Structure formats: C-alpha cells, structure tokens
Amino acid sequence: MDRRKFLKQSSLASSLFFVPSFVRAFEDVARNTLGYKRLVIVQLSGGNDGLNTVIPYRNDAYYKNRPTIGIPKQDVLRLTDEIGLHPGLTPIKNLYDQGHLCIINNVGYPNPVRSHFRSMDIWQTASDANTYSQTGWIGRFLDAYGNNPYDAIEIDDNLSLAMKGETLNGIATQNSKTLFNLTRDPYLKQLNAFQHDQHLNEHNLGYLYKTMIAAQSSAKYIHETSKTVSASTAYPKNAFAKQLSTTAQFINSHLETRVYYTALNGFDTHANQKNTQQRLLKNYGESMAVFVEDLKANNTFKDTLILTFSEFGRRVKQNSSNGTDHGTANNVFIIGDQLKKQGAFNLGPDLMDLDDNGDLKFEIDFRRIYATVLNKWLAVNDSKVLAKSFEPLDFI
Numbered sequence: 557m558d559r560r561k562f563l564k565q566s567s568l569a570s571s572l573f574f575v576p577s578f579v580r581a582f583e584d585v586a587r588n589t590l591g592y593k594r595l596v597i598v599q600l601s602g603g604n605d606g607l608n609t610v611i612p613y614r615n616d617a618y619y620k621n622r623p624t625i626g627i628p629k630q631d632v633l634r635l636t637d638e639i640g641l642h643p644g645l646t647p648i649k650n651l652y653d654q655g656h657l658c659i660i661n662n663v664g665y666p667n668p669v670r671s672h673f674r675s676m677d678i679w680q681t682a683s684d685a686n687t688y689s690q691t692g693w694i695g696r697f698l699d700a701y702g703n704n705p706y707d708a709i710e711i712d713d714n715l716s717l718a719m720k721g722e723t724l725n726g727i728a729t730q731n732s733k734t735l736f737n738l739t740r741d742p743y744l745k746q747l748n749a750f751q752h753d754q755h756l757n758e759h760n761l762g763y764l765y766k767t768m769i770a771a772q773s774s775a776k777y778i779h780e781t782s783k784t785v786s787a788s789t790a791y792p793k794n795a796f797a798k799q800l801s802t803t804a805q806f807i808n809s810h811l812e813t814r815v816y817y818t819a820l821n822g823f824d825t826h827a828n829q830k831n832t833q834q835r836l837l838k839n840y841g842e843s844m845a846v847f848v849e850d851l852k853a854n855n856t857f858k859d860t861l862i863l864t865f866s867e868f869g870r871r872v873k874q875n876s877s878n879g880t881d882h883g884t885a886n887n888v889f890i891i892g893d894q895l896k897k898q899g900a901f902n903l904g905p906d907l908m909d910l911d912d913n914g915d916l917k918f919e920i921d922f923r924r925i926y927a928t929v930l931n932k933w934l935a936v937n938d939s940k941v942l943a944k945s946f947e948p949l950d951f952i
Contacts, residue, residue, distance in 0.1 A: 592859060593814075593859045593860070593861065593933055593934060593935070594807060594813065594814055594815070594816065594856075594859060594860045594861070595814065595815045595816070595860075595861050595862075595863065595929060595933060595934060596803060596807075596815075596816045596818065596860060596861070596862045596863070597694075597718075597815065597816065597817045597818065597862075597863050597864075597865075598818050598819070598820065598840075598844075598862065598863070598864040598865075599676075599716075599817070599818070599819040599820070599864075599865060599866070599867075600819075600820055600823050600836075600840070600864065600865065600866040601672075601676070601819050601820065601821040601822070601823060601866070601867070602672065602821060602822055602823030602824035602825070602866070602867075603672065603675075603823055603824055603866055603867055603868045603869065603870060603882055603883070603886075604823040604833075604836075604866040604869070604870075604886065605823070605825060605829065605833060605869065605870040605880050606661075606866070606869040606870070606885075606886035606887040607622075607869065607870065607872065607880075607905070607916075608622075608625065608626070608627055608642055608829070608833060608870075608880075609641070609642050609645070609833075609837065609887060610635075610639055610640075610641060610659055610661065610887045610904060611627050611632050611639060611640050611641070611642065612638060612639055612904050612905070612907065613627070613629045613632040613634070613638075613639070613640050614637065614638050615638075615907055617872075617907040617908060618907060621872050621873040621874065621907070622872075622873070622874045623874070624874065624878055625829050625830055625874045625878055625879070625880070626874075627642060627643065631643045633645060633646060633649045635649070635652060635659075635899065635900065636899070636900060638903075638904065639900060639904050642833070642834075642837050643834075644833070644834045644835075644836075644837035644838035644841060645837050645838075645840070645841045646841060647841040647842050647844065647845030648840075648841045648844065648845070648889070650845065651844075651845065651848060651891060652898075652899065655895065655898045656848065656891055656892060656893060656895070656898075657889060657890070657891055657895075657898070657899070658889075658890040658891075658892075658895050658897050658898060658899065658900075658901050658951045659887055659888075659889060659890075659899070659900050659901060660887060660888045660889075660890065660901045660902065660920060660925065660949070660951065661887050661900065661901070661902050661903065661904050661905060661919070661920075662885045662887075662902065662904075662905050662916065662917070662918055662919035662920055663865075663885060663886055663887060663888045663918065663919075663920050663921075663922050663925065664868070664869075664884050664885035664886065664916075664918025664920075664921070664922065665678060665684075665685060665918065665921055665922055665923070666684070666685060666918075666921075667684075667685040667686065668685065668868065668884040668885075668915075668918070669685055669868075670868065670882035670883070670884075672824070672867060672882075675867040675868050676867040677689075677717060678867075679718075679865065679867050679922060680692045680693070680716055680717045680718035681693060681717060681718070682922075682923050682926055682941075682942050682943075690717075690720070690722075691717075691720055691721050691722050692716065692717045692718035692719055692720050692721070693718060693926055693941060693942060694708050694718045694719050694721075694726065694815050694817070695708075695717075695718065695719055695720040695721030695722070695724070695725060695726070696721055696722070696941045696942075696943075697721075697815070697930065697934070697936065697941045698719075698721045698724040698725070698726065699721040699722050699723050699724050700936065700937075700940050700941060701934075701936050702721075702724050702814075704774060704777075704812075705724065705725060705726060705727040705774045706726075706727055706774045706777060706778055706811065706812065706813050707724075707726070707812070707813060707814050707815070708726030708727070708813065708814065708815040708816075708817070709726060709727055709728070709729065709778070709806065709811075709813050709815075709816055709817070710726055710727070710728040710729075710816075710817040710818075711728075711729070711730055711799040711802050711803055711816065711817065711818050712728050712729075712730060712799075712817075712818075712819065713728060713729075713730060714728055715727075715728040716817060716819075718817065719815075719817060726815070726817070727774055727778075729775075729778070730798075730799070730802065731802065732775070732778045732779040732782050732783065732802075732805075732806075735775045735778065735779070778806070778811065781809050781810070781811050782805050782806050782809040782811055784809065785805050785808050785809040786805065787801050787804060787805065787850055788808075788850055788853045788854060789846050789849050789850045789853065790846070791843065791846050791847075791850075792839070792842050792843055792846065794839055794843065796818070796819075796820045796839055796840065796843050797839075797842075797843035797846065797847075799818040799819075800818060800843050800844070800846070800847040801847075801850075803816045803818060803847070804847055804850040804851060804854075807851060807854075807856050807860060808850070808851070808854040808856055810856075814934060815934075820836065820839065820840055822836055823836060823866060825870070825879045825880060826875065826877060826879040826880070826881060827875075827877035827878060827879040828877070828878055828879060829874075829878060829879040829880055830878070840864075844862070844891070847862075848862075848891065857892075857893050858893045858894065860892065860893075861890065861891070861892040861894075861929065861933050861952065862889075862890070862891035862892060863888065863889070863890055863925070863929065864888065864889040864890075864891070865886075865888050865922070866886055868882060868883055868884055868885075868886060869883040869884060869885055869886035869887075869916060870882065870883040871883045871914065871915060872907060872910060872914060872915065872916060873914060883915045883916060884911070884915040884916055884917075884918060885905065885915070885916040885917060885918040885919070886916075888922070888925060890925075890951055890952070892952065894952060895951060895952060896950055896951055896952050897950060897951040897952075901949070901951055902919065902920070905917075920949070921946060923942055923946045924946045924947055924948060924949050925949060926938070926941075926942060926946070927939075927942060927945075927946040927947070927948050928948040928949045928951065928952065929952075930942070931948055932948065932952050933952055
C-alpha cells in the first residue's frame, strides 16, 4: 500500500486531511481549558451588499448612487430614524425587536483587498492585508485551547482555512451518520489489520493511519452523541437551512463543540442584484429565525452567539448592469441572548466621506470583533490567538 493507492481507494481519504496527525480525538482529557459557550459563524460568501442590507433610507446620497437598485423608503424595515433592514429580513427584524441583534457597521481592515479569495483569507486568518498565513483564527484557538478535532465543526464537506491550525484542525461534515459510515469503509478496515506493522508506521501511510484513528473516534463521538436529537421546529427546504438544522442538532445534543462554521453562497451580485439579494437575504432570515427558535426550545440559545460576516461590501455607486462591484467596509450581525449592546452598535457609513476609489471607509477592524468574542465569550486570551492585541468592543 502507498499513499496514492490510499487516496484513490478510500472514500474517507479527503476527510482524513481535516484532522491532523498527532491529535487525541477521543481521550479522557480534562476540559478545563474551555468554557461552555458556543460560537456559530455564518459566512455570506461572495461579498454581500451591506448598503442594501442595512439601509440609510433617509440619505439622499444613497438613492442618488443607486437609482434603480436602491430599496424604496416605503419597503425598508425601519430600525431607527436613519437606518432600516432589507425587506427580505423580516425575521431578523423580529430578532432585533426582541433584543437579540447587534449590528456593527463600517467593519473592515486597513489596505482592503477586493479579491474574493484573498479577502476571505484575510478574514479567516485574521492577518494583515500584506501577510499570508497558513493557519486560521479558529485553528489557532484550537491549537492553544482545544483538545479534539470536534472542538470546532464546519458543516460542509471541505474545511475552511479559518478552521486549520498548526497542530490541531477542526473537522468538516454535513452529516454525522455519513461521516461515521465513511470511517467504517472496508478499505480502512483492511488497513486496520496492518496497524501493528512497523513498516506502516515508518512509511508515509503512518500519517494517514494516525489521522484515520482521529477521524474514526471523532466521527463515532459526534454520531453517537447527536443521533438521538432531532429538530424541534420545521426548517425551510434549502441547503443553508439544512446546515443550521445540523448545527442545532449538534448544539442541542450538548456536543462538546465550541465553534460551528456555516456558509451561505451566491452574494457576488455584479448584475441584476435586486432579485438575487432578495432571495438570499430571505433565505438567511427565515433559516436563522427557525434556528434561534430551535435553540430556544432546547434552552441552548442563551449560551450560543452567532456571528454573520461577508468578505467585503460593495461599491456605493451601482454599475451599468443593475448590480454592484466589489467594495470594502461592510456590516456584521451579532445574534444572541446576552448582548450588552442591542440594535445598532455604531452609526452607519458616511456616504459623503468616501475613500479615493469611491468606497466606504472602514471604522472598526474586524479583528476587534474577533478579540471580543474570544475574550468575552469563549473566555480565552485573544492576543494569543490573534498574535497581537486588538481593543475589544462592548457588545457582549
């Protein structure tokens, strides 16, 4: 056997790389380094148009720059005398009315990058714009404070850079039963028969064997812990809602997981933005409302914080295709039951004071949000994870 054959024949092969080689995936290790609160991250991939999400409906410059894609004043879900939500976010407006939503405006980073891949890497690694990192901010959290791959779970078949550490990665799965069944692949059972073979341990397959053991024990724990719990509410019939339903199943079964990572794709709205964003935000809002309801019904919402971000916002001025091009600063949603600051955390963007490219100027470095979540919610040393100190915010 060699690595090429293993990769070719094993249906679990790709999943094994989500787990590093020297982890203890299912040991009786004291968990006093981690708290009991959970963080759920929602990534709006493609660059959601924040200016049509949190709308400055009293600002004439907004409608001047967006004569056909601006949201009419009468359709805006008004939050204050100055800003309101996109009409597709009625369920989010209900969370706002209940005191469960904090909106942080003008979030970004110095020297912004308009490439999807690079900007997403910056958000996921919490690095400077000119620094390239091979580890994500959640991965470094695991390195410093985690014990097992399932301390962080991404509800996907692929693991994001955010979840990859130097010594410990999170684990990726869309379905615990499927992951568990993959670990019982006949080829892997065949490999088990050679586990005491000294040659195997010295060969490069030794790496794969160790990751296999970690994956198998993690998959067994996740499946057996969560299989007796099902959704207590009916979720919408779409892929994002399915991710949240699986996340709720894991949370409500009291899985010892501290971070969950989900994503909703499709926000790169260069053309015909109105209908696309309406559909996506409606999907996000309806799915999130049911997710919160599910957690409330199981008394787990009080210990869950939800962070929604996108890799960048869009240009202030609409383009000739009734869409928007890549921009810079954006808004971040924080949803939870223990918010210190409810509603709008800060003022919306100043549309009369743009940068040299006609983009929004960022006011809050996104890493200040991460530092706040790490320090005040996950109860760890944020500077140890982020590699430098960022002043926390006062929203939790």
